Structures are given as C-alpha cells and as structure tokens.
Amino acid sequence: MYHHVSPETGPITMSPKNFESQMKGLVDEGYTTLTCDQFADFLAGKPTPPKSVLLTFDDGYLDNWVYAHPILKKYGLRATIFVVTGLIGEGPVRACAEQGADALPRLPSHLECRALWAVGSTDSAMLRWSEIQAMREAGTFEFHCHTHTHTRWDQVSKTREECLAHMRKEFEASRALLKDNLGEVSQHFCWPQGYFADDYVSLAQEYGFRYLYTTEAYGQNLRASNPSKIYRVAVKNRSARWFLRRIWIAGHPVVGPLYNKWRSWKRKLRG
Numbered sequence: 246m247y248h249h250v251s252p253e254t255g256p257i258t259m260s261p262k263n264f265e266s267q268m269k270g271l272v273d274e275g276y277t278t279l280t281c282d283q284f285a286d287f288l289a290g291k292p293t294p295p296k297s298v299l300l301t302f303d304d305g306y307l308d309n310w311v312y313a314h315p316i317l318k319k320y321g322l323r324a325t326i327f328v329v330t331g332l333i334g335e336g337p338v339r340a341c342a343e344q345g346a347d348a349l350p351r352l353p354s355h356l357e358c359r360a361l362w363a364v365g366s367t368d369s370a371m372l373r374w375s376e377i378q379a380m381r382e383a384g385t386f387e388f389h390c391h392t393h394t395h396t397r398w399d400q401v402s403k404t405r406e407e408c409l410a411h412m413r414k415e416f417e418a419s420r421a422l423l424k425d426n427l428g429e430v431s432q433h434f435c436w437p438q439g440y441f442a443d444d445y446v447s448l449a450q451e452y453g454f455r456y457l458y459t460t461e462a463y464g465q466n467l468r469a470s471n472p473s474k475i476y477r478v479a480v481k482n483r484s485a486r487w488f489l490r491r492i493w494i495a496g497h498p499v500v501g502p503l504y505n506k507w508r509s510w511k512r513k514l515r516g
C-alpha cells in the first residue's frame with residue numbers, strides 16, 4: 246500500500262529514489278506485478294506466477310502521475326490506484342518526470358494535500374481525469390473506487406442509518422463518475438482510512454464491489470481466502486532491501502503467519 250511518491254517529506258510519502266529502488270528490486274528478483282483482476286483470479290484458485298505482487302496506491306495524488314508513473318513505465322511494471330472520485334480534476338495533462346525537472350508542477354506535501362481537501366481546492370494536489378486516461382493507455386496504472394469524498398461518515402453521522410445513507414451516496418456518486426470517465430466500474434473497492442464494519446461490507450457488495458481492500462497488514466491473502474477482507478502491507482520509505490524482505494515475510498507460509506501474530510500481539514500490548 247502506497248500513497249505519495251514525492252521528493253516532499255512527510256507521512257505516507259516515499260521518495261522517488263526509494264520507489265525506483267523498490268521497483269528495480271522487483272524486476273531484478275523476477276517478480277510479476279498483477280492487475281486487480283489477476284489478483285482476483287489468484288484468490289479464486291487460478292494459476293499466477295509464484296513471485297507475484299499487487300501494488301496499490303490510495304487516494305489519487307498528482308505525484309503518482311509525476312513520479313510513480315514514469316518509474317513504472319521504465320521498468321515495465323503496473324500498479325493500481327484507488328481514486329477518490331470527487332477530488333479528481335478536469336483540464337489538460339500536466340508535466341511528469343519524463344519531461345525533466347524544470348517543467349514539473351509544484352507538489353504539495355501530504356499535510357498540504359489534506360489542507361487543500363479541507364478547503365475544496367484539490368487540483369494542485371490530486372490527479373486529473375486526463376492524467377488517469379494517459380496512465381491507463383500507458384498500462385502503468387489501473388483505477389478503482391475509493392469513495393467519492395473520503396469522508397468517515399461513521400464519525401460524523403448522528404445515527405447509523407444516517408451514516409449508511411451517506412455511504413449509499415458515496416457509492417452512487419463514485420460509480421457514476423468512474424462509469425462516465427473510464428467507461429466501466431470494477432468490482433474492486435478500498436475503504437477510506439481502512440474503516441469498515443459488517444453493514445459497510447454488505448452495502449459495498451450490494452453496489453457490486455466484491456473485492457474489498459483494507460489497511461490491515463497482519464494477515465495473508467491466500468487462495469480461497471475471503472475477498473471482502475484483503476490485507477495490505479504499508480510500505481516504508483526505504484530501499485529495495487527492506488521492501489523485498491518485507492514481501493518475502495508477507496508471503497512465506499511459515500514465517501508470514503508467525504510474523505503477523507507477533508506484530509498483532511505487540512500492537513495489542515501498546516493498546
């Protein structure tokens with residue numbers, strides 16, 4: 246699970262240098278990067294290469310186009326972005342790192358991005374539909390749903406009914422925009438801030454989302470495992486060495502579950 250790839254520092258931000266190191270590491274070690282549908286096939290028991298990973302990005306930041314897209318293209322890899330459809334802008338494609346450093350748009354840090362969301366001025370922080378289209382055509386990124394506004398309705402609604410009514414609107418608005426702009430809506434969906442509950446899951450399924458991506462890291466996505474609870478590992482802003490070791494641990498049939506148990510236990514101790 247990635248968010249930003251940017252020279253700006255801050256939370257959930259990976260430097261372009263470390264991102265490139267991680268991508269080169271995948272290529273050097275012979276990994277295949279899956280599409281979400283290939284990952285769904287894996288869950289359904291269809292064959293996938295033994296060294297397979299699914300790279301996901303959340304929210305749809307402009308820096309994904311500026312830095313992550315050219316690096317994926319260079320290494321022939323692919324990834325997924327879960328976009329918040331209400332934050333995506335209109336207008337022409339902006340420059341990306343392929344055009345050289347002088348031409349690049351100024352990229353806000355993660356905290357600046359969130360401040361821009363709060364005042365409804367998201368164009369300088371988030372992707373445009375034209376950039377999404379360009380990345381789809383290049384085969385670097387595919388795009389799936391991450392709600393329309395990224396609001397934690399469970400925290401701001403007076404009742405659960407009100408909360409679920411808001412979530413219905415989220416699903417409806419985001420599905421409509423994805424359909425208009427991409428021509429299709431997939432079955433893959435990612436929870437804002439990782440929050441979900443049983444009624445949320447039922448609602449997402451009612452709207453056609455079968456594969457639900459969480460921010461829970463301490464479990465394994467295995468063949469025949471539950472597609473409504475997909476685990477993801479948050480990447481660190483570190484080089485290929487850390488990244489490849491973390492992937493190895495996550496996928497190992499013995500080490501993986503032991504590591505997950507240990508980390509869950511440590512988390513419980515911290516409260």
Ligand SMILES: [Zn+2]
Pocket residue numbers: 303304391395436437438
């Ligand atoms: Zn998000």
